[in-house]
Amino acid sequence: MSDQRSVTRSDLVAYCDAMLESSAFQDYCPNGLQVEGRNQVRRLITGVTASQALVDAAIEQGADMLLVHHGYFWKGEAAPLTGIKKKRLKALLENDISLLAYHLPLDVHAEVGNNVQLARLLGWQIRGGLEPANPRSVGLHGELETAQSGAEVAASLERALGRMPLHIAGNDRPIKRIAWCTGAAQGYIEKAIALGMDAFVTGEISEPTVHSARENRIHFFAAGHHATERYGVQALGERLAAHFGIEHRFVDIDNPV
Missing domain, CATH: 3.40.1390.30 (NIF3 (NGG1p interacting factor 3)-like)
Known part of the structure; x- marks a missing residue:
């Protein structure tokens, strides 16, 4: 030493x-x-x-x-x-x-931040912040390289994070546009809905999140607070x-x- x-x-x-x-x-x-x-x-x-x-x-x-x-x-x-x-x-x-x-x-950091690092791990292409008017947007949005089913996105999360996410399938359409915010950001699903995303990924889920996903026809994935951060x-x-x-x-x- x-x-x-x-x-x-x-x-x-x-x-x-x-x-x-x-x-x-x-x-x-x-x-x-x-x-x-x-x-x-x-x-x-x-x-x-x-x-x-x-x-x-x-x-x-x-x-x-x-x-x-x-x-x-x-x-x-x-x-x-x-x-x-x-x-x-x-x-x-x-x-x-x-x-x-x-x-x-x-x-939020653009190089070592949790949200950027999760995107790199999953191969998601970053397009901007989940809060477009906020230069320090906590969440991000982007695209998958190719459209995937909800089951395929869930499987990719399981492979990357070592645990199966809870998937609320708001519809049966494929996922191309995706938003995410690590940790306990289930309330940010509303921001993903406002941006017209196909899916939103975060760490945790609350009871109202299920209804929001179903009624707004958006895929929601709770992939683990610890696992995503x-x-x-x-x-x-x-x-x-x-x-x-x-x-x-x-x-x-x-x-x-």
Whole structure:
């Protein structure tokens, strides 16, 4: 390990903040450094959510920093540091591990963002934002290279993500124009409908989404919140490893939702 390169915590955080333009977002949580650990970063562990299982894995693997999409301190949650919040933070602080988290900035980034990375994984051609007037549209829309049936799109999602999506078939027509937004964006189906899309893909589903898909005759796919958001943080970790010459490992903590 003596010849391994390192970067200061502040330089790595500044690089991420600038690249992701984190200060430009009004988000549900603080973006950037959430827990301050040791000054030098040699080993970076990435994951989707800073659960206890991921924190434990970072400790076991000798991480200097943990980088996630879902961090801590969400709006509306109870403020006291008790229960699982205390346990998670205590483990990070006792092991001098920094926690770096980016939520919306990591969803929308044009290179390492969750939505762009999902499109690359599936081979979807990006045509624009799901919110055309918003330069930082969270969701995207595009086209499949060739039209596919709903069953074929479901099968391609299963192959890519390792889990069968829940498919609500709003019609029996083939799919060519497709919109997507990773995570819990089932409400964005209305934006896909407004743009005349054949299908909308996201992570989760709510009871009203079924009726909306059927009555508006649009295919809807709930492909998994965790499953659709594994790729942005990996891409960011790989970018940091290449830029700073540090070690990066992605740890996938299984989550069926």
